[in-house]
Amino acid sequence: MMIIVWVVVALLVAFALVNVYWRYASRRGSHPCPSWLAWTLEGRFVAWWTATERTLDRIGLRPGQRVLEVGPGPGRLLIPAAARVGPAGQVVGLDVQQGMIDRLLRRTAGAANLTAVLGNAERMELATSSFDVVYLAAVLGEIPDRAAALAECFRVLRPGGRLSITEIAGDPHFQSRSTVRRLAEGAGFRQSEVLGRWYSFTANFAKPA
Numbered sequence: 722m723m724i725i726v727w728v729v730v731a732l733l734v735a736f737a738l739v740n741v742y743w744r745y746a747s748r749r750g751s752h753p754c755p756s757w758l759a760w761t762l763e764g765r766f767v768a769w770w771t772a773t774e775r776t777l778d779r780i781g782l783r784p785g786q787r788v789l790e791v792g793p794g795p796g797r798l799l800i801p802a803a804a805r806v807g808p809a810g811q812v813v814g815l816d817v818q819q820g821m822i823d824r825l826l827r828r829t830a831g832a833a834n835l836t837a838v839l840g841n842a843e844r845m846e847l848a849t850s851s852f853d854v855v856y857l858a859a860v861l862g863e864i865p866d867r868a869a870a871l872a873e874c875f876r877v878l879r880p881g882g883r884l885s886i887t888e889i890a891g892d893p894h895f896q897s898r899s900t901v902r903r904l905a906e907g908a909g910f911r912q913s914e915v916l917g918r919w920y921s922f923t924a925n926f927a928k929p930a
């Protein structure tokens with residue numbers, strides 16, 4: 722019995738150490754969630770656990786909007802987001818890993834209003850003022866130069882457009898509400914609302930018109 726307890730404790734300590742190392746390594750270089758772990762972001766249980774539909778409610782998508790998700794992974798949010806904006810809207814996912822893009826495209830074959838592009842949030846090859854909404858979920862802390870990424874979000878949003886940032890505690894790259902606010906305001910955004918609690922929240926910002 723004691724041996725089982727020690728094995729569990731050792732696994733928990735190892736998990737915590739990997740989390741801490743990964744979090745701080747990401748400040749120095751790009752260490753995104755590897756695409757072989759994409760399966761951990763898929764399925765009904767994950768959608769329920771991470772409150773996918775509630776997050777989309779909080780982001781506030783409407784039919785006809787042109788929307789960018791930075792770091793969509795395999796599309797936990799982007800695929801239902803495409804349904805929300807409807808055929809008159811368009812969603813684009815920009816991810817730094819080809820493996821994530823491939824997985825996303827395999828899961829979305831046939832969605833005419835969804836595009837996935839390979840690219841880095843720190844220097845997006847996307848047109849200025851071309852989106853109504855830009856959102857990030859469980860991504861900001863993975864980006865080494867978060868200020869550059871938010872400056873790019875500012876550039877690609879139209880004046881009056883919305884930036885939405887969702888963070889979920891337990892993610893090794895979790896960013897607090899105050900950090901998110903400081904970084905977004907540093908890029909020129911104005912905070913309009915924060916929905917949820919400190920451990921799972923969506924902070925919405927406006928690009929001044």
Ligand SMILES: C[S@@+](CC[C@H](N)C(=O)[O-])C[C@H]1O[C@@H](n2cnc3c(N)ncnc32)[C@H](O)[C@@H]1O
Nearest residue numbers: 753754792793794797816817818841842858863
């Ligand atoms: C933890 S996953 C989150 C996926 C999705 N947003 C979700 O909530 O299910 C983080 C994603 O961000 C992507 N990512 C990390 N750094 C990035 C960067 N600099 N530019 C674009 N995407 C990035 C990773 O490749 C990965 O797909």
